[in-house]
Amino acid sequence: MFEFLTTSGPALLFYLFALMAVAGAVCVVSMRNPMYGAIGLLVCFLSIAALFLLRHAEFVAVVQIFVYGGGIMVLFLFVIMLVNLHRLHETTMLGNYWRTAFVVSLALVAIFGFLFLKVEFGPSFEDPSKFVDALEPGMGNSEAVAWKLYREYLLPFEIASVFLLVAMVGAVVLGRRA
C-alpha cells in the first residue's frame, strides 16, 4: 500500500486536481449566482496551477496563481459586486438555444476524446524531469524560461507589453463615465 502511494502519488494527485478543476468548471456554468461561479472559477484556476506543477512547469504555475488567482479573480469579483446582484436573480439563466448548445458541447467532447484516444503519443523524447536543464545543467525552470523568453522570444515579449498597455488604456476609456 505504501509503495503504491509513493510510486503512483503524482497520478493520484493528477486525478484529485483534475476532479477539482472539472467540479469548479461545472460550478461556473451551472450556478445562478455569479459569485458562486467566481468561487468555482478560483478553484478551477488553482487546480490547473497544480496540474502545471505536475508537468514541471513551475514558472507558469506561479504565473497562473498570480495572474488568474490574483488579478483576474479580483477583477471579476469587483465587477460582480459593482453590478446589482438582486437584478441578476430575476433574469432567465439559459438562452433560447440551450439544447443545441448542450448537444454541440457533448459532440465536442466525443470527437476530441475519440481523436485523443486514437493517437499514440509514445514516450517523451528525453527524461522529461530533466528537460529544464537542457540549456545548462542545474538551471531551474524559471531561469530556463527567462533565457528562452529574453533571447529567442524578445520581440513577441515586447509586443505583449505594448498589447497590455493598449488593453489598459482601452479598459480605462471604456470604463469612463460618458
Next chain:
Amino acid sequence: MMLEITTTHYLLLSAVLFAIGAAGILVRRNMITVLMSIELVLNSVNLNLIAFSYQLSDLTGQIFAVFTIAVAAGEAAVGLGILIALFRLLDDTHLDKATELHG
C-alpha cells in the same frame, strides 16, 4: 501496480474543460458568466500547451502559455470594461438586452 499519467490524460481533461467552457459561452445569458467561461476555455488551451511542452521536452510550450495568460489578462480587462459600460447603458447584464446592433 503503478498508475501513470500520460499526455492523453491531459488532453482529455483539457477537452472536457473546453467543452464545459464552450457550453457556458453558448448557454448562459449573463455577461459575467460568459466572460468566466471564456477564461475556462483559455485555461484548457494552456493545459494542452504545458502537456506538449513536457511530452516534447521543449520549453516553447511554456513560453506560449505565458503569452496566452498575458492575452487573457488583457481580454478580461477590456471585456469587463465593456460590461461596465453596457451596465451603465442598460442597467442590466443580460446579454439578450443588448440588441442595439440588431438593426
